[in-house]
Amino acid sequence: AHRVRHLVGRRVEIPSLGITAPVVARGLDATGAIDPPPYEMPHTVGWFGSGTRPGAAGAALLVGHVDTETRPAVFYGLSAARPGAKVRVTRSDGSVAEFTIDDVQVHPRDHFDARAVYGARDPHRAELRLITCGGTFDPKSNTYTANVVVSAYLTAAP
Template sequence: MSQWRTVVVAGVITGTLLYAVAGRDRQEERAEAPKRAAAVTPQRLDIPSLKLKAPLMRLGLTKEGDVELPPFEKPQVAGWYEGSAVPGEKGASVIIGHVDTKTAAAVFYRLREVRKGAEVRISRSDGKVARYRVDRIEQVNKERFPAERVYTEDGLRLVTCGGPFDRRRGQYRDNIIVYASLVT
C-alpha cells in the first residue's frame, strides 16, 4: 500500500483544492455524488491494441484518506476511483491498476506499451461505452507525481507503477500515467 501513498495523498490534496476553487456548493455536490455513482458506474476496460480486457471495481478512500487499491488477490482487475468522474462525463476519470504482484503480471503490466492514438473503451452500467484516444503516456518519479493533471483535467487517466524497482523500499520508483481524451 505504501507504493501508492504519495500518489493518493497528492490526489486527495489536489482534488480538495480544486473542489474549493471551483466554488461549488459543497452540500449540494456531496448529495449529488452518491446518486451519480450509484446510478452509473464503469464496468469494463478495453484497450484493443494491448488485447487488454479487464473488469473494473469501485475504489473509495481508506480510513486514512488514501485511495483504495484493487486487491492483490485479483491482479487482473482494475479499479475506478469513485471520487473521480464517471467515464464519458466531464472531469477527470481515474482508473488504477497494478503492474504486477509478487508472483505474476497484473492488469496494467503492458500499459507502458500503449501508443498515442490508441483507443480505450470503458463499458458502463447504463449500456453506454465511453471511447477515448490516448494523447500521451508519461513516466514520472512518484515524488513528482503530477496530481493536478491527473485529478483535475478532463479526460481518462490510467495509473500504475513502473520504472526501476526499489528493493529497499519494496516498490517501484515511478508511475506510468496514460492520458486520454473522450471521442464519443
C-alpha cells in the first residue's frame, strides 16, 4: 500500500453541488490515467501533482470517485454540474482560485481521447478539469463505461 500525503490546506469546493473535499497529490496508474485516491478515501479528490497547479496557465486535473461498492463518493453529483457554477480551489499557500464551469461532457472509455480530456484548450489560460466515472457500470470489467469531465476557467484569483 502506498501512502497518501494530505496537502495541508488544499481543498476543492463546488457550492452548487454541496461538494467540499480535501485534495491530495497523485500520479499516473498503470494505464496512464490519473490515479484517484484509494477507495478508503472516498471523499478526497486527487490532483495530478506532476501537472499544472490550479490557477496557473494550462489545465489542472482533479479526479475523484463517483462511488464505492457501498456508497456515493466525492464526485457522485458531478454530472449535475452546470455552466456558470463556481468551483473554488484553496491552494497550498492558503490562497483561493475561483473557476467558472464552462461545460460538462461525457467521454466514452472505449474511445477515450486523453488529449481532449487532459489537454489545455488554451495553453495561456488557467483551466480546471474535474473528472470522475460515468455512463453505466459494467460488472464484468468492474468499471464504468465513460468519464464525466467538467471544464472550468479561472475567473478570480488573489
